[in-house]
Amino acid sequence: MRPSPLAPGGIARVDRAARVAVCGVFFTTGLAFATLVTRVPALQARFGLGEGELTAVLALVPVVAGVGSVLAGSASVRFGSRRVVRIAQPALVLAVAAAGAVPTLPGLYAAVAAVGLLLGAVDATMNTQAVAVERRYGTSLLTGFHAVWSAGAVLGSLWAAFTAAPGRGVGLAAAFGAAAAIGLAVSLAAGPFLHRDAPAERRGEAGGDAGSGAAASRPRIPWRPVLLVGSALAVVYIADSAVSSWSAVYIETGLGSAALAPLGYGAYQATTLLGRALGDHAVRRFGPAAVVRAGAGAAFAGLACATAAPAPWAAVAGFALTGLGASVVMPIGFSAAGRLDPEGSGTAVARVNVSNYVGFVLGAVLIGTIAEALDLRAAFAAPTVLLLGAVLLARSFDPPRPGAGPAGSAGPAAEPARG
Known part of the structure; x- marks a missing residue:
């Protein structure tokens, strides 16, 4: 394989592009998360949820997200984190949009469960991508990526405050949909430039022996x-x-x-x-x-x-x-x-x-x-x-x-x- 062209400073252009792309993934995740959690009172009012029902809805997110994180870890070993996050993140922002549009309580439970599962998958894989880019640069970059997540969350919170203000005339579905559209555009644009990590099969081939593929699929x-x-x-x-x-x-x-x-x-x-x-x-x-x-x-x-x-x-x-x-x-x-x-x-x-x-x-x-x-x-x-x-x-x-x-x-x- 021919070496990647170098950008100023000695870092390959493909790695600089991956850094920007991972920033886009972090930004989109923060935006999507804040869009949902800052409008919980509106969802509670729409469906007439009591405190117990609201607690059940909110508890779905971290519980299911833990499952999503574990599943994403296994999928990343087999397919690579790049492929997993390119599927999971667009699905996440669409699930957030669905949470703002569903007309029934069972639909809300289904949408929130999907958000939790996909959020866990994206959290795991975007941090795997961030670690890979950090490794390529050879210096600390992780807190900067998380700062971009916080910036996305701040923007999502401001958008939620704007659309929730009386007299704006922006319904919940439209507010969630607009944020999801931005997130979807950023996520799809970032996807092709993410770090190309190798799935287990390719890592095994690089190892040079017939049994190394199986070993690579079970990292110690x-x-x-x-x-x-x-x-x-x-x-x-x-x-x-x-x-x-x-x-x-x-x-x-x-x-x-x-x-x-x-x-x-x-x-x-x-x-x-x-x-x-x-x-x-x-x-x-x-x-x-x-x-x-x-x-x-x-x-x-x-x-x-x-x-x-x-x-x-x-x-x-x-x-x-x-x-x-x-x-x-x-x-x-x-x-x-x-x-x-x-x-x-x-x-x-x-x-x-x-x-x-x-x-x-x-x-x-x-x-x-x-x-x-x-x-x-x-x-x-x-x-x-x-x-x-x-x-x-x-x-x-x-x-x-x-x-x-x-x-x-x-x-x-x-x-x-x-x-």
Whole structure:
């Protein structure tokens, strides 16, 4: 095969194109996710859902997404993550559009289940693609990709706020459909330029012996580091779930300020975007473990401030610091998972990605249970304490030492692509 032409800076043009394409996939996923979750009250009103029915609808997403992530990991091994994400993401945005258009409650359940399954598949494969591009560049890029996801989510939230305003005359189906059309266009445009990872059969052929294809279809991923990184991410996702689902309620009912209630989550998302925009530079300078340790420590301090807040503004500031710290832990976790899988099969990323949904479900159950038994201030104390676990597990995010095993040959420190 002839070497790829080099762009300025010594990186192959095909790799630069793949980086832009992966950004498009992250942007589309953030846009689609925010379009759905920010209009949940409208869906509740349309179908007259009670609290229990609404909880059942929302619980479908993380539970089914975990299944989608595992299935996508297996499919990526066989077919390559590029092929899987090119199918799953357009299907995801169409499922979101369907959720806004279905006229019946069974139809809503079916659409939301499809969204969950496809969201898990896209989450796993887009992070596999991001890890592959990061490996080609030989430097940290993951937090930047996640910053693009946050930018898409912010745009989706703004679009939802615009269309939900009284007098706009934009129905739910039209609002979801317009966002889906943008996402579909970006996804289809990005697809041909994604990183061309090799399916198991081709990896086996490259290995040179008859039995290597079967071996490649079952990549040996060490479970212990996967569990360590996944546990740290699950803890951070528990905190993320708490802030996303309960910060507004806490500020309004616990601290008595309806006016400042939306600002808690708004500040959290704003600093999440800021932290991810700066995170790659920090990783390159200080290393992943140091950044995770500092980020998890900042998230602990922020959530502790919000939990003990004497006034609403202090809670908003605490949630802002939580977002700044937690924002870098998640993408660095996917980068660490990629280093456990030198073949780039996507298996380790898919396994670690399950911690996203485990943390989300545990966070919702934990906060709701403690709040019902005591109050929301006590409920926020639980994920605050758990964040200390992420600080203690920060060392597991560092690259393995040379000679430490098969995972030591890949990762951001690998040789950049030269064509």
